[in-house]
Amino acid sequence: MTISAMRDLSMTPATENGLRRKPILRKIGVFTSGGDAPGMNAAIRAVTRAAIANKLKVTGIRRGYQGMIEGDFIPLRSSDVSGIIQLGGTILRTARSKEFRTPEGREKAWQQLQNAGIDAVVVIGGDGSFTGALTMSQEYNISFVGIPGTIDNDIYGTDYTIGYETALNSVVCAVDKIRDTAVSHGRIFMVEVMGREAGLLALNSGIACGAEVILIPESKEQHDALKRFLDKGYKRKERSGIVIVAEGDEPGGALKLAENVRCEHPELDVRVSILGHIQRGGSPTANDRINATRMGVAAVDALLDDQKSIMIGIDNGRIVQVPFNKAVKLNHSFDRELLEIQKMLNI
Numbered sequence: 059m060t061i062s063a064m065r066d067l068s069m070t071p072a073t074e075n076g077l078r079r080k081p082i083l084r085k086i087g088v089f090t091s092g093g094d095a096p097g098m099n100a101a102i103r104a105v106t107r108a109a110i111a112n113k114l115k116v117t118g119i120r121r122g123y124q125g126m127i128e129g130d131f132i133p134l135r136s137s138d139v140s141g142i143i144q145l146g147g148t149i150l151r152t153a154r155s156k157e158f159r160t161p162e163g164r165e166k167a168w169q170q171l172q173n174a175g176i177d178a179v180v181v182i183g184g185d186g187s188f189t190g191a192l193t194m195s196q197e198y199n200i201s202f203v204g205i206p207g208t209i210d211n212d213i214y215g216t217d218y219t220i221g222y223e224t225a226l227n228s229v230v231c232a233v234d235k236i237r238d239t240a241v242s243h244g245r246i247f248m249v250e251v252m253g254r255e256a257g258l259l260a261l262n263s264g265i266a267c268g269a270e271v272i273l274i275p276e277s278k279e280q281h282d283a284l285k286r287f288l289d290k291g292y293k294r295k296e297r298s299g300i301v302i303v304a305e306g307d308e309p310g311g312a313l314k315l316a317e318n319v320r321c322e323h324p325e326l327d328v329r330v331s332i333l334g335h336i337q338r339g340g341s342p343t344a345n346d347r348i349n350a351t352r353m354g355v356a357a358v359d360a361l362l363d364d365q366k367s368i369m370i371g372i373d374n375g376r377i378v379q380v381p382f383n384k385a386v387k388l389n390h391s392f393d394r395e396l397l398e399i400q401k402m403l404n405i
């Protein structure tokens with residue numbers, strides 16, 4: 059990743075006479091948008107308390123962009139974000155707002171922010187939410203800073219998105235249980251994992267579970283590995299196996315795949331588990347809490363530093379700033395090395 063694409067915070071805080079130059083910020087808004095992710099509450103807590111520590115007022119915008127359009131606002135004091143760091147989901151609730159995609163919807167949202175005296179906003183969500191923020195900040199004079207919150211970990215410019223690690227552990231926990239019954243009955247399980255168009259959750263959970271085959275959108279050759287496993291490997295593996303299927307791999311997902319396999323291999327006992335929304339819930343891991351907290355503070359710092367239309371990210375452990383127009387356009391890098399490892403270890 060090129061340095062020009064990111065801004066390493068340790069380098070250039072804007073100062074005047076040694077004091078941090080503060081834009082005219084009195085009140086900021088914070089909201090969660092798109093799919094919820096464990097750790098979003100830790101980020102809401104950090105944004106709220108860092109803002110208060112910098113003498114700013116904080117407004118919680120409920121139900122994402124739809125709540126912004128409808129003026130569903132609540133004042134956030136330090137006590138309001140007490141006792142939430144360990145909670146999954148988001149206390150501010152979230153939504154996917156079709157209306158916000160219209161100029162009329164954004165104009166309503168702008169009016170609501172103006173009426174509430176909100177000077178700048180922190181958006182916690184995925185690339186869809188950042189696209190919305192970028193569009194609105196191009197239409198109206200409002201600063202948005204983004205914090206990547208999605209279990210998919212599919213955003214350019216950051217190694218890490220809030221909720222990914224907790225979701226990963228949820229998948230591993232579920233697959234370990236499925237493994238027990240697969241071995242006991244000599245069955246093959248197609249386990250469908252979330253991730254939208256990205257295969258990171260599937261690949262890493264597959265490695266962590268010792269899955270026999272991992273099918274992901276980023277690498278079609280994995281289907282050959284599946285064929286090899288079904289033809290030979292299955293017999294060697296004492297007649298059981300786990301096939302992790304990223305939901306973005308092939309249309310129809312694990313159900314369609316199992317149907318095809320049953321046609322070609324009527325002798326095999328093939329079952330399907332679609333893990334679904336258990337991947338989205340649960341108490342966040344320590345890392346999800348710590349990184350969400352670091353990014354929450356960095357987001358307020360960035361607003362105080364008059365930054366706008368940027369996403370806070372983590373790159374090799376460092377907090378970085380990535381322009382929205384890169385975060386939403388460029389693809390997240392994909393770790394081929396893990397794929398090679400998986401192939402080598404599944405002999």
Ligand code: F6P
Pocket residue numbers: 093184208209210252253254305338
């Ligand atoms: O983006 C998070 C995510 O959980 C994806 O992995 C999944 O494809 C999608 O959201 C599910 O969306 P919904 O909760 O609207 O069904």
